[in-house]
Amino acid sequence: MSAIGVTEGSSQPGLREAGVVPEFKEPETKPKKQRRANRKGYAGTNNTNTWKHALKTDWRLYTLLILPVLFLLIFRYLPMAGNVIAFRRFRPGSSIFGDEWVGMHYIEMFIQDPTFWRVFWNTIILGTLTLAICFPLPIVLALMFNELRSNKFKRIAQSISYLPHFMSIVIVAGMVLQLTSVNGTINQVIGSFGGEGMPFMQLPEWFRTVYVTSEVWQTVGWGTILYLAALTTIDPQLYEAARIDGANRWKQMWHVTIPGITPTMIVLLILNVGTFMAVGFEKVLLLYNPLIYETADIIATYVYRVGITSSNFSYAAAIGLFEALIGLVLILSANGIARKLGGNSLW
Amino acid sequence: MVTIPAEPGTKVEQDPRLGSRPTQTIKIKDSKSYSAFRVFNGIAIIVICLVTLYPFMNIIAQSFSSEGYINAGQVNLIPRGFNVTTFEVVMSDSMFWRNYANTVIYTVVATAIAMVLTTCFAYALSKRHLKGRSFFIGLAVFTMFFNGGLIPNYVLINAMGFTNTIWAIVLPNAISVFNLLVMKAFFENFSQELEEAAEIDGLTTYGILWRIVIPLSKAVMATMILFYAVSFWNAWFQAFLYLDRRELYPVTVYLRNLLAGATGTEQMGGAAGEGTQIASNVQSVTMLLTTLPIICLYPFLQKYFVRGIMLGSVKA
Numbered sequence: 001m002s003a004i005g006v007t008e009g010s011s012q013p014g015l016r017e018a019g020v021v022p023e024f025k026e027p028e029t030k031p032k033k034q035r036r037a038n039r040k041g042y043a044g045t046n047n048t049n050t051w052k053h054a055l056k057t058d059w060r061l062y063t064l065l066i067l068p069v070l071f072l073l074i075f076r077y078l079p080m081a082g083n084v085i086a087f088r089r090f091r092p093g094s095s096i097f098g099d100e101w102v103g104m105h106y107i108e109m110f111i112q113d114p115t116f117w118r119v120f121w122n123t124i125i126l127g128t129l130t131l132a133i134c135f136p137l138p139i140v141l142a143l144m145f146n147e148l149r150s151n152k153f154k155r156i157a158q159s160i161s162y163l164p165h166f167m168s169i170v171i172v173a174g175m176v177l178q179l180t181s182v183n184g185t186i187n188q189v190i191g192s193f194g195g196e197g198m199p200f201m202q203l204p205e206w207f208r209t210v211y212v213t214s215e216v217w218q219t220v221g222w223g224t225i226l227y228l229a230a231l232t233t234i235d236p237q238l239y240e241a242a243r244i245d246g247a248n249r250w251k252q253m254w255h256v257t258i259p260g261i262t263p264t265m266i267v268l269l270i271l272n273v274g275t276f277m278a279v280g281f282e283k284v285l286l287l288y289n290p291l292i293y294e295t296a297d298i299i300a301t302y303v304y305r306v307g308i309t310s311s312n313f314s315y316a317a318a319i320g321l322f323e324a325l326i327g328l329v330l331i332l333s334a335n336g337i338a339r340k341l342g343g344n345s346l347w
Numbered sequence: 348m349v350t351i352p353a354e355p356g357t358k359v360e361q362d363p364r365l366g367s368r369p370t371q372t373i374k375i376k377d378s379k380s381y382s383a384f385r386v387f388n389g390i391a392i393i394v395i396c397l398v399t400l401y402p403f404m405n406i407i408a409q410s411f412s413s414e415g416y417i418n419a420g421q422v423n424l425i426p427r428g429f430n431v432t433t434f435e436v437v438m439s440d441s442m443f444w445r446n447y448a449n450t451v452i453y454t455v456v457a458t459a460i461a462m463v464l465t466t467c468f469a470y471a472l473s474k475r476h477l478k479g480r481s482f483f484i485g486l487a488v489f490t491m492f493f494n495g496g497l498i499p500n501y502v503l504i505n506a507m508g509f510t511n512t513i514w515a516i517v518l519p520n521a522i523s524v525f526n527l528l529v530m531k532a533f534f535e536n537f538s539q540e541l542e543e544a545a546e547i548d549g550l551t552t553y554g555i556l557w558r559i560v561i562p563l564s565k566a567v568m569a570t571m572i573l574f575y576a577v578s579f580w581n582a583w584f585q586a587f588l589y590l591d592r593r594e595l596y597p598v599t600v601y602l603r604n605l606l607a608g609a610t611g612t613e614q615m616g617g618a619a620g621e622g623t624q625i626a627s628n629v630q631s632v633t634m635l636l637t638t639l640p641i642i643c644l645y646p647f648l649q650k651y652f653v654r655g656i657m658l659g660s661v662k663a
Binding site: 049051054058060061062064065067068069071072075076077078079080081082083085090095096141144145147148149153156157159160161162163164166167168169170171173174175177178179181182183184185187188191217221225226229232248249250274282285286300303304307308313316317320321323324327328331 | 378388396398405486552648
């Protein structure tokens with residue numbers, strides 16, 4: 001018990017230092033900090049925990065950090081600061097932070113822009129569909145793999161199901177365009193049942209189906225990996241114990257397997273919710289065309305067209321910032337809820 | 348680090364329904380419903396595999412088919428009107444080879460840069476006693492959830508004068524935070540004794556990293572190289588955004604333009620036969636050739652990727 005006292009005492013500076021970490025850590029509640037402090041505590045010793053001492057003993061380690069941190073600052077944090085052009089007028093050729101303040105001009109502009117609201121709802125719908133379908137399917141597939149008894153068959157099936165993950169998004173888009181084309185396979189199948197063929201990629205009402213189906217094809221197999229990894233960490237003795245207690249395979253699955261992968265599920269759900277707004281921008285950009293903007297155009301593609309194609313940088317940046325903030329709020333709240341409910345959170 | 352087994356363990360023991368039947372024998376035959384499920388499961392998995400493979404088979408079939416059969420909608424799994432002229436057409440386009448070479452160059456350079464940065468970063472962060480460690484980890488992890496967005500990035504890359512240079516492709520994505528966390532998790536489990544022994548033998552931090560840790564981490568290094576190489580090989584958007592000269596494009600952008608019908612019409616339309624638009628067998632052949640290295644490497648890729656993901660999943 002006394003060990004706890006020592007740990008907490010020694011890591012007080014660590015706590016203070018944790019307070020300076022970037023914004024996303026601010027909403028942290030105390031218990032978590034405490035936990036981190038405890039985790040870190042055993043390594044630190046009492047009087048040596050000062051920056052001076054750290055720099056003296058570990059300066060070589062810090063030199064290793066210089067380039068990567070410089071990279072993060074330039075290519076990650078500088079663009080974050082660059083979002084200030086959402087509130088400043090930017091003209092090609094001016095500084096990356098724009099010329100003059102215009103206040104909420106661009107924000108008001110997109111709030112009054114009907115196209116913005118169309119792409120906003122398209123994003124929400126597409127994101128929800130993707131989340132609702134692409135999140136649970138890997139769990140089901142992993143459980144199906146898990147019930148296979150032939151290891152060879154299992155290995156082959158897994159290898160095949162991972163394959164689409166390694167394909168470039170351009171290839172995937174190419175496949176989708178070919179399969180859905182007028183003389184593509186899908187129309188052949190429809191034709192063989194006597195149906196009327198249709199140009200799927202020119203019909204707005206079909207875009208979501210095509211998109212989500214291609215997402216399933218591309219991500220579900222690979223998505224099983226983390227669950228399969230979690231499954232291997234389940235202690236076989238648990239199954240044995242369950243068998244001794246008379247649990248059949250169904251009950252084993254329900255009472256041993258599912259609880260075993262629940263932490264993984266929660267973490268992945270958080271990640272999925274957090275990236276919910278970032279619907280596959282590149283894929284949509286490759287697949288869509290003006291005929292199906294009505295359903296296919298999402299915030300990110302709209303930002304691309306407004307900003308890059310039409311050079312309205314500030315306006316596009318304002319929309320992009322809005323989207324990024326929603327994403328941040330989503331992941332923070334998903335994480336918060338997960339922590340409240342079960343203690344399985346990302347941080 | 349793996350706390351997963353603990354939870355279900357307690358749960359099962361506490362479950363009253365399971366605990367109340369201690370007399371049943373260990374040997375339990377599969378229930379009828381379970382046997383039926385297993386048959387269904389096996390068939391379902393076979394169907395899933397076939398569906399997964401179908402688009403690939405379709406592309407291969409189209410690559411070897413003549414345009415007439417494709418336009419008539421008669422090519423599925425088996426090539427019709429077998430020929431290799433499309434391959435000759437695509438491969439005789441010098442721009443294709445030029446862009447293919449670009450892809451190789453971009454992939455190699457970008458992977459090298461990424462590996463140096465990620466290894467240094469991960470190694471330093473793996474030292475639990477490093478002061479400020481959680482700050483630096485936070486600095487990296489935060490970028491996973493919030494990024495500057497398309498426009499500020501575009502403005503920045505332009506302002507740095509990277510447009511139409513290799514740097515626009517190889518620098519901006521040099522550190523993948525996920526890969527960083529995987530590597531960090533691996534280094535954290537590296538034998539502490541070994542490093543201490545090396546230190547006593549007079550090696551500095553750099554020496555330990557270069558001569559002890561990296562040589563003994565070949566598996567994770569290989570995994571990371573593959574992770575990065577595949578992502579750079581497959582990337583297209585960065586190039587699409589920042590390069591406007593055709594001779595600089597990677598092959599993915601070449602393919603993208605082919606799909607969008609934006610380029611190559613003159614050279615290819617005529618040669619491919621009847622079609623005036625870009626023939627789908629030309630598209631298929633280009634897709635096939637673009638992804639060929641990935642498919643050839645796939646057995647290795649898959650093994651290392653799975654291992655790497657599992658390594659990362661424990662922590663990340």
